[in-house]
Amino acid sequence: MSNNEKPQKTTDLHIGDAVPGCKKKDPMLVIDHVKKTFGGLTAVDVEHLEIPSGVITALIGPNGAGKTTLFNLLTGFDTPDTGAWSFMGTSLSGVPSFKVAQMGQVRTFQLTKALSLLTVIENMKLGAKGQSGESIFRALFPGFWKKQDEDIEVKAMELLKRFKLDTKKDDFAASLSGGQRKLLEMARALMTDPTLVMLDEPMAGVNPALTQSLLDHVISLKGEGMTVLFVEHDMHMVRHIADWVVVMAEGKVVAEGPPETVMKEQAVIDAYLGAHQETDLGEVTGRINIIKGEDK
Amino acid sequence: MDWGSILNNTLAGFLTPTTIAFALAALGLAMHFGFAGLLNFGIAGFMAIGGYGYAISVLTFGLPWWAGMLVGVLGSVVFALILGIPTLRLRGDYLAIATIAAAEIARLLFLTTAFTDVTGSADGLFGFNSRPDGSGFQNSNPIPQGTYGFGPFTYNEQTLWVLVFGLIVLTVAVWFLWALMRSPWGRVIKGIREDEEAVRSLGKNVFAYKLQALVIGGVFGALGGIIYTAAQNISPGVYVTSLTFFIWTSLLLGGAATIFGPVIGAVIFWVIQAFLSNLLPALSTSGILPVSTTQASTLRFVLVGIGLMLLVIYRPQGIFGDKRELTFVK
Ligand SMILES: Nc1ncnc2c1ncn2[C@@H]1O[C@H](COP(=O)(O)OP(=O)(O)OP(=O)(O)O)[C@@H](O)[C@H]1O
Ligand SMILES: [Mg+2]
Numbered sequence: 338m339s340n341n342e343k344p345q346k347t348t349d350l351h352i353g354d355a356v357p358g359c360k361k362k363d364p365m366l367v368i369d370h371v372k373k374t375f376g377g378l379t380a381v382d383v384e385h386l387e388i389p390s391g392v393i394t395a396l397i398g399p400n401g402a403g404k405t406t407l408f409n410l411l412t413g414f415d416t417p418d419t420g421a422w423s424f425m426g427t428s429l430s431g432v433p434s435f436k437v438a439q440m441g442q443v444r445t446f447q448l449t450k451a452l453s454l455l456t457v458i459e460n461m462k463l464g465a466k467g468q469s470g471e472s473i474f475r476a477l478f479p480g481f482w483k484k485q486d487e488d489i490e491v492k493a494m495e496l497l498k499r500f501k502l503d504t505k506k507d508d509f510a511a512s513l514s515g516g517q518r519k520l521l522e523m524a525r526a527l528m529t530d531p532t533l534v535m536l537d538e539p540m541a542g543v544n545p546a547l548t549q550s551l552l553d554h555v556i557s558l559k560g561e562g563m564t565v566l567f568v569e570h571d572m573h574m575v576r577h578i579a580d581w582v583v584v585m586a587e588g589k590v591v592a593e594g595p596p597e598t599v600m601k602e603q604a605v606i607d608a609y610l611g612a613h614q615e616t617d618l619g620e621v622t623g624r625i626n627i628i629k630g631e632d633k
Numbered sequence: 634m635d636w637g638s639i640l641n642n643t644l645a646g647f648l649t650p651t652t653i654a655f656a657l658a659a660l661g662l663a664m665h666f667g668f669a670g671l672l673n674f675g676i677a678g679f680m681a682i683g684g685y686g687y688a689i690s691v692l693t694f695g696l697p698w699w700a701g702m703l704v705g706v707l708g709s710v711v712f713a714l715i716l717g718i719p720t721l722r723l724r725g726d727y728l729a730i731a732t733i734a735a736a737e738i739a740r741l742l743f744l745t746t747a748f749t750d751v752t753g754s755a756d757g758l759f760g761f762n763s764r765p766d767g768s769g770f771q772n773s774n775p776i777p778q779g780t781y782g783f784g785p786f787t788y789n790e791q792t793l794w795v796l797v798f799g800l801i802v803l804t805v806a807v808w809f810l811w812a813l814m815r816s817p818w819g820r821v822i823k824g825i826r827e828d829e830e831a832v833r834s835l836g837k838n839v840f841a842y843k844l845q846a847l848v849i850g851g852v853f854g855a856l857g858g859i860i861y862t863a864a865q866n867i868s869p870g871v872y873v874t875s876l877t878f879f880i881w882t883s884l885l886l887g888g889a890a891t892i893f894g895p896v897i898g899a900v901i902f903w904v905i906q907a908f909l910s911n912l913l914p915a916l917s918t919s920g921i922l923p924v925s926t927t928q929a930s931t932l933r934f935v936l937v938g939i940g941l942m943l944l945v946i947y948r949p950q951g952i953f954g955d956k957r958e959l960t961f962v963k
Contacts, residue, residue, distance in 0.1 A: 435837055462820060
C-alpha cells in the first residue's frame with residue numbers, strides 16, 4: 338500500500354529514552370504493576386506504562402500477548418490480581434465498567450458485540466451519553482427527550498454515512514455482515530464522544546478502501562483532540578496512523594517508541610514481526626515468484 | 634352435543650377477571666423476558682404476593698381495599714428487590730432458577746400452617762372483598778345491583794365492577810409499558826437483552842436498569858394477582874408453577890417483545906381453554922372421545938403443553954411479533 342500523502346505524525350512524546358515504561362510528557366493513562374493471571378498463566382504483567390494524550394497509540398504483539406486482557410482490565414470489564422491505573426489523573430482501580438465509560442474512556446470489543454435485534458440506528462443512538470429519556474420517570478413523557486433524541490439521530494446519521502452504513506439504518510444489526518458489524522461498533526463507540534477511545538482490532542475484516550477512509554476519520558478524531566489506543570495486527574495501518582507504538586509479548590511490554598524506530602528493534606522482530614516483514618509472503622513460502630523491484 | 638352452550642361458554646372466556654389478570658401478568662413477563670431478557674419463571678410468586686398482600690392487609694390489618702392493593706404492589710416491589718439484588722449480576726439462567734425457587738418459597742409460606750391465622754394456610758382467605766364496615770372493594774362498587782350485558786357477556790354488578798376496575802388497571806399498565814418502550818429507556822432495556830457488556834461499554838448502569846425492569850414487571854404480575862383476587866377467594870393452590878407456565882403460554886402466543894401481544898395472548902389462551910373445557914367433556918359424554926369426563930377436562934392441559942411446544946418451535950416471535958426477528962433467533 339503506497340500512501341500519497343503522509344498523515345501528520347505527532348512526535349516528541351516521551352521523556353528520556355524510548356524504553357519500555359518510559360515517561361510521557363502528557364500521559365492520559367498511567368498503569369502501574371498491573372498483573373492478571375488465569376490459573377497458572379500470566380496473561381498481563383505490566384510494570385509501568387503511560388499512554389500519551391491527544392495522539393494515536395498502537396498496541397501490538399503476538400496472539401495471546403495479553404492485549405485484549407489489558408483492555409478488559411483498563412476498562413473495568415475484568416479485575417486484575419494487583420496493580421493500579423489512572424485515567425487523566427483519576428484512579429480507576431475498582432471502578433465499574435459503565436462508570437469508566439461515562440468518564441470518557443470507551444472501548445470496543447475484538448469479538449463484535451452488535452445488538453442484534455436493535456436496528457442499526459437504535460444501536461447508534463444507544464451510544465449517546467447523558468440522555469434524559471434514559472431515566473425512567475422522564476422516559477414516560479416525550480416532552481423531556483424528543484428534541485434531544487432528534488439531535489442524536491442527526492449526529493448518528495452523519496457517523497453512519499462516514500461508515501457507509503446509512504443505507505442500513507433501519508435494518509436489524511443482526512443482518513449486517515461481519516465487517517459491517519465491526520464498523521457499527523466503532524461508530525457506536527464514537528457516539529459517546531469519548532476522550533479516549535480504545536479499539537480492539539477495529540479494521541479486522543474491513544475492506545481496504547473503507548479502511549483507508551476510516552483511518553482518515555481516526556486521524557481527524559485526533560485532530561479534534563481525541564486520544565486513540567488501538568490493537569491491530571496490520572502493520573501497514575500501524576505505520577500509517579500510529580504516533581506511538583507499544584509492543585507486548587507474553588503479558589509484558591517489551592518495547593515502545595515511534596513506529597519507525599520500534600519496528601526495527603530486534604526484540605520486536607523476534608517476538609512479533611518475524612525476520613521477513615519487508616518481504617512478500619509469497620517469497621517467504623516460496624510458492625510465488627516475485628518480480629523484484631516492482632511496485633515498491 | 635350442545636353446540637350452543639359450548640359456543641356461549643367459549644365466548645365468555647373473552648372477558649373475565651381471570652383473563653384480565655392473565656393479561657396483566659403476561660405484560661409483566663413481556664417487560665421481564667420480551668424486552669429486558671430476564672428469565673422469570675416465578676411470575677406466580679409475584680401474583681401471589683400481590684393477591685395475599687391485598688387480602689391480608691384488609692383482613693388482618695383492617696386497611697381499606699385500595700390501601701390493601703397498594704400493600705400488595707409494594708410487597709411485589711420488595712420481592713423483586715430481594716430477588717434481583719443478589720441474582721441480577723449473575724447470568725440469566727441463574728435468575729431463572731432463583732425465580733422458580735423464590736416463587737415456591739412464597740407459595741409455601743402462604744400454605745404452611747405456621748401462619749394459619751394470617752394466611753388461612755391451605756383454605757386460603759375469603760370475605761375481604763366485601764367488608765361489614767364498608768371498606769371493602771365491593772362496598773365501593775358504584776354499579777347498582779342487577780344484570781348487565783348480553784348473551785355470553787352477561788355479568789352481575791359485582792363481576793362487572795371487577796371487570797371495569799381491571800380494564801382500567803390494564804389500560805394504565807399497557808400505556809405505561811408502551812410509553813417506556815418507545816423511549817430511550819426502552820432502548821437501553823432492549824440493548825441489555827441483546828448484550829449486556831456492549832451496553833455497559835457505552836456507560837449505562839446495566840444492573841440498575843435490570844432491577845428497574847424486574848420491579849416494573851413484578852408490579853404488573855402483582856396487579857394481575859390483585860385483580861384475580863378481587864373477583865374471588867384466594868388460595869395457595871392457585872399460585873403453583875403451572876400458573877407460571879400458563880402465563881408464559883399467553884405471552885408467547887401473543888409475542889414476547891410486543892405490547893398488545895401479551896394481552897391478546899391471554900384472551901386467546903382463555904378462549905381456547907374455555908372451548909376445550911366445554912368441548913372435551915362433551916365429546917367424552919357422547920362417546921366420541923374414549924376417556925372419562927374428568928380425564929377429558931384434564932386433557933386440555935396436555936393440549937396446552939403441546940401448543941406451547943409447537944409455538945416456540947414454529948413461531949417463537951408469537952402472533953404479533955416482528956417477522957424479521959424470526960430470521961435471527963439465536
Ligand atoms: N478468560 C480467560 N481465561 C483463561 N485464559 C485467558 C482468558 N482470557 C485470556 N486468556 C489467556 O490470556 C492470554 C492473553 O489473551 P489475550 O486475549 O489478551 O490475547 P491478545 O493479545 O488479545 O491476542 P490476540 O491478538 O490473538 O487477540 C492468552 O494466552 C489467553 O489464552
Ligand atoms: Mg485480542
